[in-house]
Amino acid sequence: MKDASKPQHHPGTRDSFGSSFGVLVALAGSAVGLGNLWRFPYLVGQNGGAAFILIYLIFVFLLGLPILLSEFIIGRRSQASARAAFKALAPGGHWGIAGVLAVLCCTLIISFYSVVGGWGCEYLFKSLCFDFTRGDGSDLENLFSSFSTSVWPPLICHTVFLAATAGIVISGVKNGIEKFSKVMMPVLFIIMVGIAIRSLTLEGAGAGITYLFHPDWSKVTANTFLAALGQAFFSLSLGSGMVITYGSYVKKDANILSLGAQTAAADTIFALIAGCAIMPAVFAFGISPSEGPGLVFITLPHIFGQLPLGGVIAIFFFLALLLAALTSSISVMEVIIAFVMEEFQMKRRPATILVFLVIWVLGCLCSLSLGVLGDWKVFGKNIFDLFDYVSANVLMLIGGLVVVVFVGWKLGRKEMHDELTNSGKLRIPNWVIDIMLVLLRFVAPAAILAIAVFQWI
Ligand code: PFF
Numbered sequence: 001m002k003d004a005s006k007p008q009h010h011p012g013t014r015d016s017f018g019s020s021f022g023v024l025v026a027l028a029g030s031a032v033g034l035g036n037l038w039r040f041p042y043l044v045g046q047n048g049g050a051a052f053i054l055i056y057l058i059f060v061f062l063l064g065l066p067i068l069l070s071e072f073i074i075g076r077r078s079q080a081s082a083r084a085a086f087k088a089l090a091p092g093g094h095w096g097i098a099g100v101l102a103v104l105c106c107t108l109i110i111s112f113y114s115v116v117g118g119w120g121c122e123y124l125f126k127s128l129c130f131d132f133t134r135g136d137g138s139d140l141e142n143l144f145s146s147f148s149t150s151v152w153p154p155l156i157c158h159t160v161f162l163a164a165t166a167g168i169v170i171s172g173v174k175n176g177i178e179k180f181s182k183v184m185m186p187v188l189f190i191i192m193v194g195i196a197i198r199s200l201t202l203e204g205a206g207a208g209i210t211y212l213f214h215p216d217w218s219k220v221t222a223n224t225f226l227a228a229l230g231q232a233f234f235s236l237s238l239g240s241g242m243v244i245t246y247g248s249y250v251k252k253d254a255n256i257l258s259l260g261a262q263t264a265a266a267d268t269i270f271a272l273i274a275g276c277a278i279m280p281a282v283f284a285f286g287i288s289p290s291e292g293p294g295l296v297f298i299t300l301p302h303i304f305g306q307l308p309l310g311g312v313i314a315i316f317f318f319l320a321l322l323l324a325a326l327t328s329s330i331s332v333m334e335v336i337i338a339f340v341m342e343e344f345q346m347k348r349r350p351a352t353i354l355v356f357l358v359i360w361v362l363g364c365l366c367s368l369s370l371g372v373l374g375d376w377k378v379f380g381k382n383i384f385d386l387f388d389y390v391s392a393n394v395l396m397l398i399g400g401l402v403v404v405v406f407v408g409w410k411l412g413r414k415e416m417h418d419e420l421t422n423s424g425k426l427r428i429p430n431w432v433i434d435i436m437l438v439l440l441r442f443v444a445p446a447a448i449l450a451i452a453v454f455q456w457i
Contacts, residue, residue, distance in 0.1 A: 014079060015173035016249045022178040023250050024262055026331070029181035030242055031267035032188070033328030034116055035235040037321050038296045040271045041278045043227050045289035048219025049211040052228055053275070055220070059232040060264055063447055066439045067238050067400050069260045070407035073419040075247025076256060081338035082241035085248065090410055098402040102241030103339045105395035108387040109240065110332040111362035114165070115384065117325040118157030118367070119148060119297060124322055127314035132301040140305075144297045149371035158363045161322075165329040166356040169337060170349060173249050177330050184323045189270075191320040195313060196276040199284075202307075208280030211289060212272075222454060229451050234392045235267055237328070239399025241335045248338070257420050257428060270324075277317075281307070296321070333359070362387075393455060401448045408440030 017023045044052055078085035083099025126132065132140070148154055168176045199205060233239055250256065278296075281303050282289050291299050300317065304310035333355060340351040369376060369383035378386050407416060413433065421428050 014249070016251060017178050017246075018174045020254055020259065022174070022182060023246070023254060023259055024266075025181040025185045026177050026327075027243070027246055027259065027263040028266040028270075029177075029185050029327030030237045030246065030331030031235060031263055031328075032185070032270040033235075033324045034113065034120075034321070035231065035328070036267065036271045037192075037274045037324050038116065038293070039234065040231060041274055042292055042295040043231055044212070044275055044279070045282075045295060046292060047224045047227055048216055049279075049289070050213050050215040051217050051220045052224055053212065053272075054215055055224060056228040056231055056271075057268065059229050060236065060268055062439065063229070063444050064232045064236045064238060065260060065264045066436050066444060067404055068236055068243055068264060069257065069420070069436065070403045070440060071238065071241075071243035072247040072250075072256045072260055073407055073411070073416060074403065075244035076250050076252070076254075077415070077419050079248050081248065081342045082244050082335060083339060084342050085244050086406070090406070095402070095406060095410070098399060098406070099241060099244075099339070101395055101402075102239070102244070102399050103336055105240045105391050105399060106242070106332045106335040107359065107362065108391040108395070110162075110165075110329055110336070110359050112366045112384050112387045113325065113329055113332065114162045114359065114363045115154065115158050115367045117161035117165075117322065117329055118154055118159075120318060120322040120325055121157045121160050122147060122153065123297060123301070124315070124318035126301075127304070127311065127318050130311045132304045132314050133311040135305070137302040137305040140301050141294070141298050144294060148297075148367075149374075151368065151372060154367045154370075155364055158367055159360065161325070161329070162356060162360055162363060164326060165333050166352050168326070168330050169333050170352040172348060173334070177334060180330065181327050184327055188320050188323045188327075189273075191316045191323075192270065192273045192277055195317055195320070196273050198307075198313060199277050199279075199281040202281060202284040204284035204286075205280035206283075208283035208289075209276075211283060212275050212279050226451055226455050229447070230392055230396075233396045233400060235271065236264060237331065239396035239401075239403065240332070240391075241339075241399065242331050245335045245338050246331065253422060253425075255422070255426055257426075257432075394452075397448055397452045401445060401452075404440045404444040404448070408437060408445075413437055 017026060074085050074089060078088040080088050082102040083096045086095035086099050168180045170176065200209070237243065247256070278300065279289060282299060285303050285306065287299055287303070301314065304314035307313060336355050337348065337351050340346055340355060341348060365373065366384040366387055374382055376383060381389060416437065417433050420433065
């Protein structure tokens with residue numbers, strides 16, 4: 001094996017994060033996104049509340065964290081982007097294919113993510129015009145469906161969102177991604193805590209809290225487990241090459257065990273805060289929590305319309321949604337850009353422009369597939385749903401499986417120990433490594449395979 005402790009590509013010219021705090025906010029920024037503010041609340045609503053949350057938490061810490069650390073190990077050890085990382089650590093094998101799948105996964109994710117991010121832009125604009133506080137709220141469902149299925153408005157919003165993403169990533173890891181995340185993550189946190197406090201103090205909020213924290217096991221089915229694992233992968237950005245890519249920008253003296261644990265904790269805290277911001281309000285207004293994906297874009301505006309100061313809260317909520325989406329979309333785009341730069345020896349600027357153009361076209365197709373291209377179906381799904389399904393339910397699971405097998409079996413205990421302890425400089429008890437090894441070798445592959453097979457048959 002090559003000396004993987006030295007950078008394998010572009011020695012000396014590779015960008016890197018400036019500080020541990022910068023790494024943490026960038027990783028947390030990637031993890032905290034539409035998955036927390038849009039997907040998590042509606043999945044909680046559809047899957048019966050607290051029981052889903054509990055299963056989700058078990059998956060995050062038992063499976064998600066070891067997988068996240070494995071990706072971290074691969075990225076930091078190789079100092080290379082998704083495909084090159086596998087090739088550097090296991091030269092001559094076919095492991096690099098996993099890196100290509102990760103890049104494909106990110107391409108699909110960002111295509112539909114950017115469309116939803118675009119909706120966030122439109123809804124922020126609408127809330128700035130106090131649109132939700134004017135009418136009686138009866139036409140909000142119509143408003144959302146006529147907007148999202150139309151041609152030009154969502155395309156323009158998708159373009160704005162994607163251009164903003166590219167505008168940050170083009171400045172590089174330290175000057176773009178890290179700087180943006182350092183300012184925006186604390187802002188996001190403050191806004192979400194503020195909204196949660198407002199929601200929790202509404203009359204009738206108690207029912208929402210019971211729903212979030214008092215498990216009703218009768219609602220748990222096999223699908224609850226599927227949804228919880230899929231959400232854990234999506235929310236922690238696992239199996240997509242993101243942690244490998246960001247990990248490759250992390251300095252050799254950083255403590256990746258603690259960074260990984262803090263990232264998982266931050267992501268979980270944000271998801272719970274989002275739950276506390278949304279569910280108590282939903283219950284206080286007597287609305288069903290199982291509205292599905294329209295929860296954030298239909299139900300919430302309806303609530304904002306009736307809430308004292310709701311117009312202002314709407315502005316902050318959609319601003320938070322947009323910031324969360326941006327700190328995630330930059331990480332997805334970075335996976336693709338790092339790959340293009342290293343594989344095709346391109347500079348960051350042309351690579352960003354190329355990636356922007358490709359994703360822009362795919363994103364337009366996703367957006368149009370909700371309206372005029374609705375008849376284009378593959379396996380009975382329109383392009384938007386197909387991209388969502390294939391990335392979150394197929395490619396991320398395959399990516400996660402390959403990563404755990406690679407680190408658990410191919411790299412093994414010594415390399416794991418080396419990377420987690422920074423070659424013996426950090427003290428980490430042996431049992432931590434032993435437990436992680438068991439989780440990676442046996443528990444995680446079995447769980448991922450069982451769940452994947454169950455959902456694919
Ligand atoms: N974790 C992000 C979210 O919860 O919205 C989504 C995501 C970001 C997935 C980055 C994959 C990724 F590489």
